[in-house]
Amino acid sequence: MPVCVPVFMTGFRMFSLSEMKAATNNFSEHNLIGRGGSATVYKGVISDVLVAIKRFCAARHLRRDVDHYVNVFALLGQHQNIVCFLGYCQETTYEKMLYKGRYVEAEITSMIVVEEYTPNGNLSDIIEGQCPQMDWSIIFQIIQGMAQGIAHLHWKNIIHMDLKPENILFDSNMNPKICDFEMCKIFDQEVTQEVTEELAGTLGYMAPEYIAQGVISAKNDVYSFGLLVLSTIRGMSRSGLLQHSIEWAWEVREAQSLKDLFDSASCGESQLQEVERRIHIGLLCTQDNPRERPTMPDVLRMLNSEERPAAPTPPSFIKR
Template identity: 40%
Template structure:
């Protein structure tokens, strides 16, 4: 089986060849240019992941990447056939060429999502191995685990966070400037925060930070979030996000209590001292019941408790959308639960504020498995990004009720789709976790999850509609069959009943 690193190199070369061919096509230009955009987008993502070292000597990804190679070779043949003097075109009827291009374009998306699943599975295994005290991860340039990031988006976010108490915030990228005090938040001394976590009580680890349980000088128990990737989450970006979060007020949004920041000089001076990274710390309210992700992995809750969590998350996301905020990383790990199991959304490091209905990123950020197709392939950001991620999260949460839990992340909705289409939903769930009268509500939630994860973002409901659907106040349309499906050999094994 081929080395994944070698496969990535071939895919990148094929992407460049497709780009060169697409630039000179004389027919079917729209289809060829769309194929070029998709291939170059995913090639860039693979190149970035390769630099992390997570793909070295990993046979799990080889088959998926080899399948993608074959599809791209076919795509190159078809795009070349669209050139005026192509000899290949002689063997393909003119009327069929457009159909072949559409078919291969869909197949590229199918193979890309399958490769994404393989990558996500591998990084999950690495994480679990590390947490269990196993081997160390391979050397990598970024501290990411399941999060894809290429470059930082430069879109303006003045709409929801331009002013705090009349002071306008000027964001200067990675340069260090003179920032107005965050008057709505308390600034803690770093010495107090370090003392608060001196016992090293680590309670969570994300793509950009580590979270500790700490006790402040006044005796309050808090969550202390230490950022560890200051090369892209510099103080300018952190300051910007703190301004945003400090203005959010909702029972299902985590409350930020304050911050700590090590003062620094100019950007040019910081460059001279690469060995010493600056520290950026957030202080948040402490949630005693951990994350929803941990609940999904380790617990079995009754339906009433789960539905309250699902509804609370939906209310939190809807509130964000009312404030023109897209979270960009809604997932079980970013939903934490208080002493009464009320859910609160946290981790706003990737959040964006939309001036328009949608924007285009110059990056792909977020967690593989919760990223919608249009963002993965075209970098389109809208509220529907969160709707899609909420749908995956909803289905992962409902999976707690299953007699045998389905796969996590992206492919969970395909498993639910298969069972829903077969009309076997009532056989899927453990009857000890709900009473008969609740089965209709459970089925409705699954259907809402399928609607939220529609391939076409135009078919996904808004979060306002989601809340009405969850409570039976709005009729649910019939979900459409996903545009991309797992190949037959992978789909065949259904959830064990």
């Protein structure tokens, strides 16, 4: 069984529901940051500090889900590329609700986590071209930071399982922060993979072996990371927007047309070489066969080395 740290031993602050309501002006729409299938996120203020307050949908999440979330952060500790976890709220209240023409007392359990507030949006804004063109040094910093954060997860035997642009947030310095750990898996030290019949995550960023056979391993995250890298660079080029990121990257690689995609004023020869290296790494990470993908420590070594990585194998859907 995975290591489990009892919630009361984590040292994280447990907030009351009244504190959460006060911080968000009673969860007002004015404080709303975003809404997903599993939770609604609000901007809040606690002790004069801006925070992000994630309120889970009670109908879809049980108490153990927040326990799992807290346990993950207890194992992770703090890391510069993982969103900082500040505390949580688990509180059951009883409210009168109208049911079949009469009022009945209903039990409502609030499940909330409190995290650092990240003011600069997420990676989707860059990929979709919704923010001003960025300097390549910032893009390289983002790719490096994502790799460092995922490598830390894997070092702690945690697999994220839902790495996608919306789950890469940016702090005030555009430092990337991985968030949303509801779907992550915690493995025992000696376990490297497992198989499930219930898929969860975001289809466009799932590894092929997970979709086809339900295989879960660290290589799932490696595949997602590769897609994030390729999608980010494609977004910077403002080209191939109707193509799959892997297909776009292979076309660019084989046509050797990288120089034509970027303004020479903003992307010199040395930067083009760095872009090419990251496309190469992204293609290695998205190999069909998980055994042919690097580990995240391998990725970090490739990012920080001038040696040319091994040649990737074209995916099955690329016609040659």
